[in-house]
């Protein structure tokens with residue numbers, strides 16, 4: 482298992498041992514009507530093992546669908562309890578859509594665990610992965626203009642504002658930030 486973080490809260494690539502927690506995370510997010518950023522296909526995938534299979538496909542450059550780039554799915558978990566606090570996805574490179582809008586990294590924290598610093602912790606660990614494992618020199622992260630929590634998370638990790646862009650599919654304004662690693 483790949484993981485980052487020295488304390489009991491670490492970022493790991495989930496496996497089948499997380500099945501119950503993946504289900505619980507999904508249910509909590511859906512019930513709260515939360516945006517499921519950084520969870521890959523979790524919204525439309527009720528069965529955790531199916532979701533894990535899909536993640537493996539997405540990570541493999543030979544198997545990833547043609548219009549997608551390889552991506553790694555992580556969960557932020559507590560090694561003492563096994564609880565999943567957050568989820569984060571790292572896109573290994575940018576295609577045209579990601580470059581314009583969504584960036585390298587998406588993330589979310591389950592509603593009952595918000596405002597405890599987990600998003601900041603998770604993004605910091607992901608940046609380390611981007612630098613050390615993927616060899617990236619800088620990453621792009623974006624957030625909705627009205628998403629104060631995400632903006633603050635990005636700024637706390639050294640994000641430098643680039644521009645505001647309008648995304649025509651979801652009809653939303655986004656702020657784009659770059660973080661030098």
Ligand SMILES: CC(C)(COP(=O)(O)OP(=O)(O)OC[C@H]1O[C@@H](n2cnc3c(N)ncnc32)[C@H](O)[C@@H]1OP(=O)(O)O)[C@@H](O)C(=O)NCCC(=O)NCCS
Nearest residue numbers: 518588589590595596597598599600601624629630631633
């Ligand atoms: C955005 C999100 C990941 C933040 O998670 P979190 O664990 O609560 O964030 P943290 O506790 O690490 O806090 C990060 C910063 O945001 C601030 N913050 C957190 N929630 C906030 C809120 N509701 N309103 C304003 N600021 C907030 C914190 O004070 C902190 O800023 P500071 O360091 O300047 O004090 C979480 O709200 C979420 O999952 N939202 C839905 C999905 C989403 O929007 N993902 C981001 C996509 S770009």
